[in-house]
Amino acid sequence: MRLKVKIAVAAAAVTLLFGMSVAPALAATPSLPQQVALQIGDAAGNGYFGYYGQEIDLQPTSMTSIELPKDVFTFQAYVKDSDGLMKWLPFRDFESITLEDTNTVDPFGYRLGIDDTVSLTDGTAITPAFPYLIRAEYLPGGLETAVAGTTTPTPSCSETESVNVFKRGSEKLAFAKSGAVKRAGTTFVFQVSANAGVGTIKVTISKSGSKTLTYNVATDANGAATATLKLGT
Numbered sequence: 001m002r003l004k005v006k007i008a009v010a011a012a013a014v015t016l017l018f019g020m021s022v023a024p025a026l027a028a029t030p031s032l033p034q035q036v037a038l039q040i041g042d043a044a045g046n047g048y049f050g051y052y053g054q055e056i057d058l059q060p061t062s063m064t065s066i067e068l069p070k071d072v073f074t075f076q077a078y079v080k081d082s083d084g085l086m087k088w089l090p091f092r093d094f095e096s097i098t099l100e101d102t103n104t105v106d107p108f109g110y111r112l113g114i115d116d117t118v119s120l121t122d123g124t125a126i127t128p129a130f131p132y133l134i135r136a137e138y139l140p141g142g143l144e145t146a147v148a149g150t151t152t153p154t155p156s157c158s159e160t161e162s163v164n165v166f167k168r169g170s171e172k173l174a175f176a177k178s179g180a181v182k183r184a185g186t187t188f189v190f191q192v193s194a195n196a197g198v199g200t201i202k203v204t205i206s207k208s209g210s211k212t213l214t215y216n217v218a219t220d221a222n223g224a225a226t227a228t229l230k231l232g233t
Contacts, residue, residue: 035063038136038158047131047162050112053195053223057107058094060136060158070141071099075108078133078160082122088135092117092125098141112165113197114221131164171196183231192223199223205231 039059040048050056060073075094081087090096093115094108110116117125136158171192178187190201199219206212210233219225 034065034138034140034156036136036138036156036158037061037063038134038161040134040161040163047164049164049166051168051194052113052165052197054112055109056112057109058134058136059107060105060138062138062140062156065140066103067099067105068102068140069099072139072141073097073099073105073108074137074139076135076137077116077118077128078135079118079120079126079128082120082124087121088137089118089120091115092119112163116163128163131162133160134163135160168194168196173201178226181231183233185228185230187226187228190217190219190225190227192219195223197221197223201225203227203229205229207232 037060039057039061041050041056048056058075060075062071074096075091076088077091078086078088081089091110094110097108099105113127113130117127119125137155138157139155140153171194173190173192175188175190178189180186188203192199192201197219198221201217201219203215203217204212205215213230213232215227215229217225217227
């Protein structure tokens, strides 16, 4: 009977010893959400209109704290993902922009319709259909450094802004041959101005007494195209 009591006391002592030797881990506390503003170009709060290819600025600002080194801004668009669901996804080259200095957030610029490309989760790159919605996400990574890892940064998002493009009244098309003119196939270079981006040029080749030929030539993001066309008889 005494032996059983001694064994029980010894087991309790071992349990107590191990319990005292293991310190409980400190749980990280989430940082407070921030109020973030986003200005697009010279517009704030009312959306933005511009011409295709026009350079515009994105200016994010934390209204409730001073931006610190290692803080991160990401610009996102609300688009249909590869799984068919609407999601906030980052623009390519405008995700995880890390600050290097305190309270110095420079505007980030892109060309409307050219640089505002979104990466879908399957790796596909698309340009959002206009008008599209955009926001800035702010992740205060500097807070984590200040509190020695006991703070978990909480991402905060700006208000949602809309971005649209003006419809141009007219465009001009310049074209020139590249190399010798051959009926069996002549290379032409086309350029639309002002730049209207990706689209289609309709080319018609006609001559009295000959069959009329029609070609559809696709332009790239810069409104340019090169195509080899048969001139017929």
